[in-house]
Amino acid sequence: MANTLLRVENIGKRFGGVIALKGVSFAIGEAEIVALIGENGAGKSTLMKTLGGVHQPDTGQIYVDEKPVKITNARDAMANGIAFIHQELNVLDNLDVGANIYLGREPKTLGIINSSEIYRQAQVYLDRLGLKVNARTQLAELSIAEQQMVEIAKALSQNARVIIMDEPTSSLTLKETERLLSVCKELRGEGVSIIYISHRLSEIIEIADRVVALRDGANAGDLTREQITHDAMVNLMVGRELARFKLPHHTAILDRFVTVKNLRTQRYPDQTVSFDIGRGEILGFAGLVGAGRSEVAQALFGVEPGLEGAMEIGGSESFLAHTAAQAIAHGVFLVPEDRRKTGLLLDWSIRDNISLPALRRDANKGFVNRTREKQIADEQKISLQIKAPNVEARAGNLSGGNQQKVVLAKWLSLNPRMMIFDEPTRGIDVGAKAEIYRLMRELADRGVAVMMISSDMEEVLGVSDRIAVMCEGSLTGFLTRAEATEQRVMNLAVARAHEAVA
């Protein structure tokens, strides 16, 4: 740390009776990338929100260039050179790129927005980031990764000296992630500092100069560049030795318990997908975001019905679900990618969420069987160890990991034969991840065919018994556990983009 750019000292914050931060200190120098890690609820967001002026700290002081400052709103943060890139992007997709970058600070001539000036200046920042996008392009036409770059361009145009990135890669593909990481390094080369918040430890290993870990609202320890390893970070976060996803694997049982033949999805009508999953097997689906994996899952589950194709389970008649109800009747269940939007009714209690798919089965002449639904919810809460005071707690108030368990609990009482997990651990902290993996393995051991879509390489390699790789709507290959390496998966995932595979 040559010159300390931003420093917080002894920041404390309480919300009512809950102490979110109990005296956290933290500093970042010029041209430095500091990774901030910690389990969900460790206080990372609260700490960052005090820098953004969203929360006022109860105790402690923020220093910029070693001068005490007070940040009460986003404008103050910006004036001090602090910019945010949030997990959910903060862009207006009905405007063009230039308008987004200069929103609220439009250069004006005689009170009228000077558009050509906007586009000219915006283009400078876009070029600087190596983004091959015209500033006049409508934002809606850009990919998520490009939109994120636009946000970074906006931060640069505001002369940001520290950019805080909160889980920036959670919806990026592997390739886009690499691109973002190299942009981070370039920015560092230009003297910009970055506070990088992520659950993806391999990214941190790649770019961070220093790691600051939080646990239960307090500093848990720092790591210098040389000390940064996967295990060291996990230990700091959880405060205990945690077995690195050491799941017992099984050699794939190739009994074709589930077979999917010639499935064509609405998104890729020219491609067909065929595969099978053995009883008790976890088949990982790797690929870039947009490779068509979620579309396969949604087609099998009947929520975005496939155009053509058929599946069989355990020698059943072949079928193609046109509604989720049909898939459910065949024992095919989906734990969707976006649990807050499609997995749960956030305002509802845990009990009501869990019982929803089973209501009809348990109904007594059309009436809700309230005793039974409470009983099932209680059972699931205990067996999945859902952390909540009781099953009447609002699902939206739970942590990501516990929300995911509730989604899982919806299906477990229904006797699954095939479970599809779409990005099962996105935004879930390390401890809860391990629990989800354990639950998946238990399901497989009970004879359920498990299909797991994941963009987290570590997860795909660590959890799957066999890996299917997709690229642009078609399956480009299968890898057994022994064959699978990061390199091989990546090669298949970009097969179509790089080689002309027939």
Add this chain to the structure above:
Amino acid sequence: MKKELGIFVLLVVLCALGWALSPEHSFLSQANVYNLLYQVGMFGIFSLGMGLVIITGGIDLSVGSVMALQGVVLGMMLNDKGWPWPIAVALSILLCIALGAFNGFLITRVKMQPFIVTLCGLLFYRGVARFVSNDETKGFGEATGFLGVANFFKGKFLGVPTAFWLLIIVAALMWVLLHRSIFGRYLYAAGRNEDAARYSGIGTRGIISSAYIVLGFLTAISGILFAFYTNSVSPSGHANSYELYGVAAAVLGGCSLRGGEGSVLGIIFGAFLLQILQNLVNLLGIPSSLNFAVMGAVILLGVLADQLIKNRTPRVKAAA
């Protein structure tokens, strides 16, 4: 339950005020109470249907026009054609159900916005009503052959108007449907988060459509009551903007236009509140031109109070 309690307290306060301020305490006179129950019955029945639709996150603006169309058609079948009343009444009910089903179809299958679909219905059915009747008022004055049924709908049982008895029956059925059946649970789920409901295996389109069909049916029941109550149907004025009474009752009773919230008891209280307000405007000698202003103000205050309470809740929780 908190919401219902709040509006119930408001109701009691209004009644007390009405009793205290009305000349000779006429608010609680037998005639006034009877009249009040009659009105609450007629407005309450379709308000329950409107509540159902609002719980799905939708709205139906065509209710008043549908009632007008139903009214003139009923008048024409009974008076002009002289058809037997069971057939005429049944056909008029079927008409309303069919129009509800059509709304449901456009909203769930064609995926049009409920506001737009039913706004067009509001204009279209009113126009049709005026056209088929040549813009002439259809009366039931020289009732022959259907006097019995007219008297039944206008009549009373144990001193309570038939309309109110019907409301009680409908409310009881709706309570079971909404709060105890799986259909009700599905309806709340579809209204709160249609995607999550669909991903749980619920046929949300069918569920939402059926809410519009139920509203169609209840509109028909209310419509018959109104037609016989006014004893004549003027195609341009009959049941004008009644849909808004339904929306107001539902919203006052705790339904959220975002969907997924509301209760039968709340909607009934809401319907009571609206009618009591109107009644008090008359009794207390407030200029009747202020009628709508009073109603608008009270609805706004009611929803505002609810919002203020809601905004305060998180802080209370955090402090606990």
